[in-house]
Amino acid sequence: MPRGWAPGPAGVRGPAADTGVGQLSGDRSFPAAAHDALADTRLRANLAHATSTIRGKRAQVVAEVPDWEALRDAGSAIKADAMACLPELLEQLEAAVVARGGVVHWARDAAEANAIVVDLVKATGADEVVKVKSMATQEIGLNEALDAAGITPHETDLAELIVQLGRDKPSHILVPAIHRGRAEIREIFAREMPGVDPTLTDDPAALAAAARTHLREVFLRARVAVSGANFAVAETGTLTVVESEGNGRMCLTLPEVLITVMGIEKVIPTWRDLEVFLQLLPRSSTGERMNPYTSTWTGVVPGDGPQEFHLVLLDNGRTRALADELGRTALHCIRCSACLNVCPVYERTGGHAYGSVYPGPIGAILTPLLTGLTGGDDPNDSLPYASSLCGACYDVCPVKINIPDILVQLRAEHTEAHADTHRLPSPEAAAMKAAAWVMADDGRFAKAGRAAGWARHGIRDGKPVLPLPPPLNGWTASRDAPALPTETFRDWWDRTRKAPQ
């Protein structure tokens, strides 16, 4: 059994992730951060171009698969089964990794996971590590912890490298530098990359070649690598990383010591289950039929690859999410980013507005599930409202996570938490209460309908004749008011359908 904590469906919530460590929270609410992002026209142009390109590729390759819906059902079912017996699967995984020469560490939270990795690197005597792109290590702020311990982390995924050299934060799950244009990347490389050719152009091939030259040197001298994992197979103890560039494979094979940090939800029962996810993931994420590089490793093999392997299993709020019947389905996420690419809110604001390392629709549910909703001023409390609830995310999700339903549940939880901390009702709460009173009575509803009809006299060419008081003027300042009909539906029904008395 995992020491120190016990994931299980007993309804007992584990501790919330500490937002003070790592990158699970920004310092401003979503509306405030989104307001600034919306004013950045270059950001919006970069995002619109990138997301529409990936969207198009995804739609094309998904349409080629006749049993796509059956695959989605299979992916969803495997994940649901894995979550239902997570403690047993994790124990099975631990036993299999240990049997093949690996060492397993359990981390309750970000601070514990960082301390484990820092100690492991220190024990090797190395003062630098190469890193495979990993959401889990960003979530816990591992780079900052390594820096603080005098160990230099080198990101090797091209987009992550751009983010790291630009002292920036990732803004997309798959394309962390999606908010940067070619010219900006050239500037960053010219400024930050040691020994770069000063005549470097912003041609993508030239930029990729510069990164390759820089990284090759790092790969050849690094003795320790840190990776994430896309999946972990419990029956064999096998870890998997899928990627497009091959840099990950260099990290996974060249160094002497490999440390993998993985969220506990990444475990799947059998090798056979990989078959489903290795079809769902590439088509949903990059719009490719299969990943260019799929690396799998199981413990250590004498004389071949890293000779020391450590697996750090991270909770950091996941057992908290697991105890929530609907919320636990957020843990099914395979981080494909398809939901980000179809989200009208993400496309306009970009990932930084969400504050967390998990942006977009999945971030709007996963982050509050991991950190909890306080009902206070916590920036993450605004995330469940960062959605139009259009449902596009649900339609594309390869493992059928019902993101809109979870958003609605989280909004309800937030409203309840808010009610405890605020004695006076918010304007929305007061308006909803008044609407509930009107709609509860047939006569009241009919009268309200007729009264609303009179409001049409106050609107001309889509604008109120007299200025409305705040906050209603905020609505009409940027939108036309709809033309109100001269007759209510009830009156029309009575006039045209009711039998004469």
Ligand code: SF4
């Ligand atoms: S929620 Fe679904 S669509 Fe979004 S990243 Fe996760 S698996 Fe992909």
